[in-house]
Amino acid sequence: MCIFCRIIDGSLGATIRWQNEMWIAIDDIHPKAKTHVLLVSKTHIESLEQAMDQALLESGLSTVQMVARTLGLVEAGYKTVINTGRGAGQIVDHLHIHLLSGNIGNV
Amino acid sequence: MCIFCRIIDGSLGATIRWQNEMWIAIDDIHPKAKTHVLLVSKTHIESLEQAMDQALLESGLSTVQMVARTLGLVEAGYKTVINTGRGAGQIVDHLHIHLLSGNIGNV
Numbered sequence: 013m014c015i016f017c018r019i020i021d022g023s024l025g026a027t028i029r030w031q032n033e034m035w036i037a038i039d040d041i042h043p044k045a046k047t048h049v050l051l052v053s054k055t056h057i058e059s060l061e062q063a064m065d066q067a068l069l070e071s072g073l074s075t076v077q078m079v080a081r082t083l084g085l086v087e088a089g090y091k092t093v094i095n096t097g098r099g100a101g102q103i104v105d106h107l108h109i110h111l112l113s114g115n116i117g118n119v
Numbered sequence: 120m121c122i123f124c125r126i127i128d129g130s131l132g133a134t135i136r137w138q139n140e141m142w143i144a145i146d147d148i149h150p151k152a153k154t155h156v157l158l159v160s161k162t163h164i165e166s167l168e169q170a171m172d173q174a175l176l177e178s179g180l181s182t183v184q185m186v187a188r189t190l191g192l193v194e195a196g197y198k199t200v201i202n203t204g205r206g207a208g209q210i211v212d213h214l215h216i217h218l219l220s221g222n223i224g225n226v
Binding site for chain 2: 060061063066069070071072073074076077080081086087088089090091092093094095096097098099100101102112113114116118
């Protein structure tokens with residue numbers, strides 16, 4: 013079972029910032045910004061390329077928008093990053109969206 | 120009128136890679152990767168924070184997926200980036216999504 017699936021099923025701890033039925037927002041354990049949250053799909057999907065669930069895809073950007081507002085990132089600004097495939101820097105093969113704000117580094 | 124609105128209305132040239140009724144994909148004039156395309160909303164919306172059009176938000180990730188496939192970026196992998204606000208590196212105040220593939224630099 014992948015690291016994100018273990019967090020979702022509760023067998024691995026994480027700092028959960030927000031969740032709904034499709035997405036969970038957790039702190040990145042190696043933060044590259046003052047705030048660095050990962051929006052992780054609750055179902056195991058390898059990457060954006062593999063995502064076929066239309067409801068999940070459709071909810072992505074509005075979820076980013078909502079989580080950014082909930083965490084108070086709008087005033088400082090925030091960067092949204094999705095790495096798809098090893099060649100683009102994807103490390104965990106489970107769909108996740110990076111949200112970074114404040115002293116933003118590279119992901 | 121902003122630079123992206125001028126491209127959309129045809130008064131400014133650009134290399135158009137793909138388009139539908141909501142989004143247009145153009146080459147970034149200062150590419151930070153072998154392929155660096157911007158998915159620009161056809162309506163003038165300042166940023167992801169300002170986006171209220173649910174159909175546009177809902178179409179975002181599936182459009183990224185489709186454009187990446189159309190441009191043949193899947194095998195090499197691709198990075199999707201949205202900068203929201205000056206503090207996150209947004210330069211043009213018109214909603215756009217970066218798609219980068221091959222020798223990816225920072226945006």
